[in-house]
Amino acid sequence: MNNPKVVIIGGGLAGLTAALDLVQKEIPVLVIEKNQYPSHKVCGEYVSNEVKPYLEQLGLELDGLGLPKIDTLQVSTQNGKLIEIDLPLGGFGISRYAFDHKLYQLALKKGVDFLFDTVIDVQLVNDEFSITLASKEKISSAVVLGAFGKRSNLDIKLNRNFIKEKSPWLGIKSHYKNNGHPSNLVGLHNFPGGYGGLSLTEEGDVNFCCLVKYESFKKEGDIEAFNQTVVSQNPYLRDFLSNAKTKFEKPLSIAQISFEKKKAVDNHILMCGDTAGLIHPLCGNGMAMAIHSAKLAAEQVAMFTEKPNFTRKDMEKEYQILWEKNFRKRLWMGRCLQELMLHTKWFNLGMYTVANSKILLRELISSTHGNPILN
């Protein structure tokens, strides 16, 4: 595709959703993605229902896929205090392997162009973006959406602030044969220095995904020892791991996961999904936010390409305002909840309070989630 109007860097959930939304608005779009589909990603794989109607409007048939419907959350402390609560909106379980791939196939069908390469630089010069690929090819476009995830070579190239700080967070995930995990349940279990989520995928496997501070992990040296010594201090995770059979050759892991503030518009690029900010995974809402932010960006891009009086400056300003309005408070709340969960004494105390007040827990869940979104 020569000089596409809109280029999306990164074809994860945010990039693919923005692409689908833009082609639906009849705006030609090119997605540049560095990896081939399908592939596994470190993720809890619980998707909040708030994005279900929007995804369906974009053409993604979810109901026919027989996905686990999740309506109950279980939370446990290290010492085995457990509470269970209905999820106000609920969600569904799907692996990133299947989710991203389905969106990719749909995007191809709807006419989105794809280029498999790594973007190494992007600059706005004379009101036009110049995008440089690892293959040395150069592409220009009027608009660029940044959907390149939590941490990318481009964050360094664009000199983004969060990348200058080291982050202590490590994510680990593997799929296991189901050994009795109920399909309607997402579990969130605390252990020293982190927590792990359990839920089912479309295959009926259990996805076990942890977020952990590197200092808690490094003493053990490898994931197996870490699971046995640290993770298994939580009795529910000990039970799960004691007879769990992994389906992965080896677990996936990613280091340096940053939850620091990022700019939603940086170097004139509208940032979507984790590129604009990552909510703490215990909220189970990062994917929904990535999809929602893509929708907001696509709307602004449509205004910019269709309305002569709506300038680039207007587009950037409007998107920034909308992003702050929809997500800033949720990110802050997620940060507070994660700090509480990792503070063993306060978490134990908090769990006793919450266990006696399910209204309070429902309030906490609602404060990190949005309402169902429609196109």
Ligand SMILES: Cc1cc2nc3c(=O)[nH]c(=O)nc-3n(C[C@H](O)[C@H](O)[C@H](O)COP(=O)(O)OP(=O)(O)OC[C@H]3O[C@@H](n4cnc5c(N)ncnc54)[C@H](O)[C@@H]3O)c2cc1C
């Ligand atoms: C441990 C953990 C557990 C989580 N659990 C959940 C959960 O249960 N529920 C939930 O809703 N959220 C969860 N999240 C959050 C969720 O995974 C993210 O919010 C979501 O993946 C964001 O999607 P994205 O499209 O922004 O990024 P990604 O899906 O990471 O996509 C970014 C894409 O950009 C590509 N890319 C990067 N750099 C370049 C480049 N230079 N050129 C070309 N392509 C590039 C990458 O290959 C990638 O495909 C979790 C996160 C973590 C860390």
